[in-house]
Amino acid sequence: MSLASRTRLAGLLAALTVGAVGVTTWAYGYGTTPESAAPGAALRPGVTEGTVLQVVAHPDDDLFFMNPDLSRSISTGIKVATVYLTSGEADGRNEAHSPHLQDPTAPADRAAYAEARQNGIRAAYAQMATGDRTSAWQRRSIPTVGGGSAEVDVLVARPEVNLVWMQLREARSISGDNPDSLRGLWDGKVPALGSQLTSGTPVETPFSYDKDQVVEAIAAIFARYRPTTIRTQDPTPGRSRGSGAFLDHQDHMYGARFVQAATERYAKSTDRPHFSVQNYVSYPNSGLPPVLDPQAGEEKLGYLKTYAWSDHQDWCGSPAGCGDRKTATRPAGAGWSRTIRYGRGDVTSWMTEGASGRPWAFTVLDGRMAYWTRGADKAPWQGPEFLAGSGMDTGATAVRLPDGRVAVFGTRTTLGATPQEYRRELVHSVQVAPDGAFGPWVSLGTPDTDDVSGTSAISAPAVAVDRTGRMTVYVRDSRRTLRVSEQSAPDGAFGAWDSLGGSGLQGDPVTATDPAGRRHVYAATAQSVLAWIQQTPDAPFGAPVPTGLPATTGPLSASPRGDGVSLYFRRPGTGTVATSLVTAGGTAPRFSPVTEEGGEGGYGSVGVAGGLLTGRAGAGTVGVSDTDGGPAWYESQMHYTGAPTALTALDGTAFGAVLGLDAVLHVTTAPPAGTEPPGSRPPSSPWYPAVPQPADEADAADDRTGSGWQR
Structure with a gap:
């Protein structure tokens, strides 16, 4: 917003009551309309509220x-x-x-x-x-x-x-x-x-x-x-x-x-x-x-x-x-x-598909794990619903099991009755049946067993699922090394936290499986990126592999592509998104030359799915771009919290999701091809609340929010 715009807004705000303040204007741009909405719902693009x-x-x-x-x-x-x-x-x-x-x-x-x-x-x-x-x-x-x-x-x-x-x-x-x-x-x-x-x-x-x-x-x-x-x-x-x-x-x-x-x-x-x-x-x-x-x-x-x-x-x-x-x-x-970095909630793996391609999105609201979902054929989104239990830390990782059930992972803090009882642990919950209710939270403990009450700087978990449905969890511990815990069998208990080595790890690890079934795990350091890559499916990991990739700002995203896995990261000092395709199968993995995705810089994680990138654009708003050499970022008018995510539906449509500053889930789909006028900046791409509120309820919520504001 320009200084002149801020000045005009300031004059308007001074004349208004506090209850009427707080909604920015929206300039319509390019993009898609909501896929579905409840009768009587307010069909308006998401803005910063x-x-x-x-x-x-x-x-x-x-x-x-x-x-x-x-x-x-x-x-x-x-x-x-x-x-x-x-x-x-x-x-x-x-x-x-x-x-x-x-x-x-x-x-x-x-x-x-x-x-x-x-x-x-x-x-x-x-x-x-x-x-x-x-x-x-x-x-x-x-x-x-x-x-x-x-x-x-x-x-x-x-x-x-x-x-x-x-x-x-x-x-x-x-x-x-x-x-x-x-x-x-x-x-x-x-x-x-x-x-x-x-x-x-x-x-x-x-x-x-x-x-x-x-x-x-x-x-x-x-x-x-x-x-x-x-x-x-x-x-x-x-x-x-x-x-x-x-x-x-x-x-x-x-x-x-x-x-x-x-x-x-x-x-x-x-x-x-x-x-x-x-x-x-x-x-x-x-x-x-x-x-x-x-x-x-x-x-x-x-x-x-x-x-x-x-x-x-x-x-x-x-x-x-x-x-x-x-x-x-x-x-x-x-x-x-x-610089600006988030201590938690910077992972992009909080949305997955369940049975029949049904999407499930998870985030922590009010200290509880919340989720939204929608049925087949682009039925309306529903949510938020909440899993039982409190104390959840910001951030979630969701995966699909082979039978269509969904599992969600996160970290939980117990404050305790005494200072010595303060601790964090990794937990997970699994659906009892496809599209069914979620079971109770089950603790995986923590790889940090020393000074538990003093500090537990564990990362968010990265989770992989093999062909049988057995899950493996990767986490950075407080010593900045990579640790792993895996199930003994599908639906079985998780084992002890083993060490995979590495040193000086930053941020959250990410994992993806390439089309041949080989698992990749990546973690950033202050100087580069380390990799753990299976030579063959189900083979054990060896020592971490230096990738030779340049330094990154920290958050990584990984997605299967072609015959390998594409790793996405932001360049230090510019915030532009870069990528390298990693292929395995020989004596050593191969890393393609780093290429730029184009557009202005930003910061924070980037969600990737089906050719769609979502993330913070240069102005701090959420934007989308194309991994296939398309135009630069399509910016919206909406600021958000946490990390973006993206998913490809069964019909091939890629869509993104973020949690707005209003604690509401917002979604978008890829901008249609050919909408950027030649020689101009990319147009705006609107996002919409996944569950639009009826107009009267939205107005009532606006009146209630901040009702005790000082004047």
């Missing part, structure tokens, strides 16, 4: 690790709020880290430094929303369910943009064992954690929370804002193999665990919309290849420079300062301005 709420540990975690998702959500006009758990007061000195710029005699003032960070955040959000960093805010104090108070800031020109400051004390150390911290409170080392109020805040009285009160306070904020998408950091980032220290800031990790507990509590309420959770990688981005193209990286860096008060101009009138001068010497962080 819903309510997005970020929860981060410190001021700037959102700018470093959740942008450009954050700025692009703001640009659509939907409701966006960010919650800061701590004040980020650090040592109380608003000065550069460089020793020659520091004044050791200057007194520490944690309240003032925390205020400076608030000023910088408000400026960055104002710039993202209006183009003017000085755009005014309304600030007030509200009581929290936990017995304290929080500051709520509302952007006057864009009242759907809110900031919530919980103002808890930060750890004041990346990894030091400081009991007065979120980590200490979670682990029971302190009975309560006190506040660190900023100077200038409308919150007047200091307070403290015990562990349950923090959970209650966050859950109450969820209830107030009614998000359909919750963004937070990674609760299990892993440890260093050398020192054993956490790979992320302890506030990031334990703040995310408090969010996990709060979402679990919020999910038990009934008067709320469905919601999804997206986790973001923070410090572990350091040292990994850049993800964003130069233009997106520069835009992100610009907001960070605003936050860092890089020009040092006194435009805010605050004695504390107008931004975070600690960040000013390195506003890009440790390469963070050029």
